[in-house]
Amino acid sequence: MNTPENTSKTSSAAVEKTDAQWREALTPEEFRVLRQAGTERPYTGEYWDTHTEGVYQCRACGSQLFTSKEKFDSHCGWPSFWAPLAEGTVRYLHDRTMGMDRVEVRCATCDSHLGHVFDGEGYDTPTDQRFCINSISLRLVNPEES
Ligand SMILES: [Zn+2]
Numbered sequence: 001m002n003t004p005e006n007t008s009k010t011s012s013a014a015v016e017k018t019d020a021q022w023r024e025a026l027t028p029e030e031f032r033v034l035r036q037a038g039t040e041r042p043y044t045g046e047y048w049d050t051h052t053e054g055v056y057q058c059r060a061c062g063s064q065l066f067t068s069k070e071k072f073d074s075h076c077g078w079p080s081f082w083a084p085l086a087e088g089t090v091r092y093l094h095d096r097t098m099g100m101d102r103v104e105v106r107c108a109t110c111d112s113h114l115g116h117v118f119d120g121e122g123y124d125t126p127t128d129q130r131f132c133i134n135s136i137s138l139r140l141v142n143p144e145e146s
Pocket of ligand 1: 058059060061062063107108109110111112
């Protein structure tokens, strides 16, 4: 397969692959969430109830996105963070699908879908934001293991 696919979407992502390349690199479920903006079922993901320390990387490109220090228990069924690891590691898009007005969160490096961010839900966190992220979009790397 070396026919280049025409990607008409303009993107400033540093890591760019065609759909075919992503399909090869990811499992079908990872592809569905990361590249087709799917959502894993709540309470089914790997990290929604994880308290292990470490860095959460983008499962598609390995870019560092969140850390366990900003993770908190929102009991929503998905891993929740009150801030990304650093400004510029994620980017935001307006998402008006499914009859809702939401802000989508994507990896700034490879433009993969991560989840959504919600404001003002009254959580006792420094930002009052909840980055509601699919476990399958992330990979937790424990510094002691690497
Ligand atoms: Zn990425």
